[in-house]
Amino acid sequence: MASMFEPSMSSSLSRQLPMSATAPSMADSLPSINFGFDELRDRMAKFSARFDTFIEQGRKRVLEERNQFRMSIAELQEDQRMKKKDMEILQLRTNAHQQTIAKEAAEKREMQAAIASLTEQRNKNMASRDELKKQIETTQKEIDARLAAQRAHAQHIEAQARFNGPELDFWISNLCLTIEGAGKTDRLKFVYTHIDERDWEREAWFELSTSSRDYDVRHCRPKLEREKVERVLERVNESRELVTLLKGMRELFVEAVKQ
Known part of the structure; x- marks a missing residue:
């Protein structure tokens, strides 16, 4: 760097030496000092431009980062909103699914109860069917x-009828008896005459039921005591001989008209 400028020395020299109009100036004799202001200015301008x-x-x-940050925040908020909406939808679906499960469980219990009832009813029906x-x-x-x-009885009656045919004709003649229908297929009416000495034309009759294996007298005129009729029926049902019934009933009628 050039020699240092000392202001105090120049001042003293100026005071000591008179100034002359023709004499060269001291400043002209001083060495020129270049501080590089233009370069500094140019460098400062370039620095300012680079700094700007x-x-x-x-x-x-x-600004870009802030905008990007704002966009990221907006995207995050939108994503959060969508996630919240998805969570709400998922919660609704979960509630619906739970309700469906509860409904199906209730229906399952009802079906199980119905099946148990039907099974019990089926078992009862099977037991009733077996019974x-x-x-x-x-x-x-x-x-x-x-x-x-009945077949055996019919065969017996048929055989007895063939055997008793002539005998029955004999007793009909001797007992003054006629056989008539009683208005029903399972009944016969037996009518007696000559039972009353005071009136030989007086009739006495009874209806015999053949609907069962044992003989039974349903109606009779004149009316007879039931106990006596039962005793006659008992003998007839034991012997299975119709003539016993015919003789016994005639005897009861003769006894009844004498009283």
């Missing part, structure tokens, strides 16, 4: 036994 550019770029970057089968079998056996007894 840096500031502008920083400002733009800050009815047993009753049907028992009834069928009874029917078969009765049919067999």
Whole structure:
């Protein structure tokens, strides 16, 4: 660097030496000092331009980053809103699913109760069916036994009728007896005459029921004591001989008209 300028020395020299209009100036004899202001100014201008550019770029970057941050925040908020909406939808679906499960559980319990009731009813029906089968079998056996007894009785009656035909004609003649229908297929009416010595034309009759294996007297005129009729029927049902009934009933009628 050039020699240092000392103001105090120059001042003293100026005071000591008179100034002359023709004499060269002291300043002209001083060495020239270049401080580089233009270069400094140019450098400062370039620095200012670079600094302004840096500031502008920083400002733009800050604005971009802020805008990007705001966009990110908005996206996050939108994403959060969508997530919240999805959670609400999921909660609604969960509630609906839970309600469906509860409804299905209730329906399942109802179906199980219905199945249990139907099963119980089926078991009862099966038990009733088995009982009815047993009753049907028992009834069928009874029917078969009765049919067999009726067939045997019919055969016996047929055989007895063939055997007793002439004998029955004999007793009809000797007992003054006629046989008539009683208005029903299972009844016969037996009419007696000559039972009253005071009136030989007086009639006495009874109706015989043949609907069952045992004989039974339903109606008679004149009226007889039931106990006496029962004793006659008992002898007839034991012997299975119709003539016993005819003779016994005539004797009861003769006894009744004498009283």
